[in-house]
Amino acid sequence: MTTVSTQCFSSCWHFFVTESYLGGMDLYVQEFGVNKTHDEFYTDLNIRAQFNKFVQFIVARYANEPTVMAWELANDPRCNSSVAASASCNTNTVTQWHADESSFVKSIDPNHLVTSGYAYILSLSTAF
Numbered sequence: 001m002t003t004v005s006t007q008c009f010s011s012c013w014h015f016f017v018t019e020s021y022l023g024g025m026d027l028y029v030q031e032f033g034v035n036k037t038h039d040e041f042y043t044d045l046n047i048r049a050q051f052n053k054f055v056q057f058i059v060a061r062y063a064n065e066p067t068v069m070a071w072e073l074a075n076d077p078r079c080n081s082s083v084a085a086s087a088s089c090n091t092n093t094v095t096q097w098h099a100d101e102s103s104f105v106k107s108i109d110p111n112h113l114v115t116s117g118y119a120y121i122l123s124l125s126t127a128f
Contacts, residue, residue, distance in 0.1 A: 025074070026083045038081045039089035042097035052104060063109035070113035073101050077116060 025041040032047045033040040041047055062068050077098070079089035102114045 025077075026081050029083055035086065036083065037086040037089075038083040039079050039085045039093055042077075042089075042093050048100075055101070055105065056108060059105055059108040063111065068112055070115045071105050071109070073098060073105070073114065073116045075117040077118070 026038065028047050028051055029036055029038060029040050032050050033044060041051070059071060077094050079085035079093065098116055105114050
């Protein structure tokens with residue numbers, strides 16, 4: 001039997017402590033951010049470097065794994081999260097991050113698909 005999996009890099013596994021969410025992108029912002037806004041995950045070079053260390057490790061380790069179907073960059077990426085975004089965050093901010101991260105992943109593993117989760121396809125005006 002063949003198992004096909006997708007590896008998600010950020011905010012795919014939600015950890016709930018009481019009623020607050022702490023994990024994924026917001027954890028990077030909390031730990032390494034300057035202004036502590038959610039969109040720093042997409043724009044702050046230090047946060048991106050820290051995130052890419054993790055991505056590099058995982059993708060390099062499983063680049064030749066035939067049971068990996070795709071690398072998922074994020075689950076429901078958007079400007080707002082449990083941490084507020086700055087006023088300058090917009091769809092271009094998130095789209096540019098996707099372009100940069102896809103290129104980074106493909107530079108390590110050109111053989112697997114790269115994707116991103118997106119749950120707000122029916123309400124684009126509120127997604128970002």
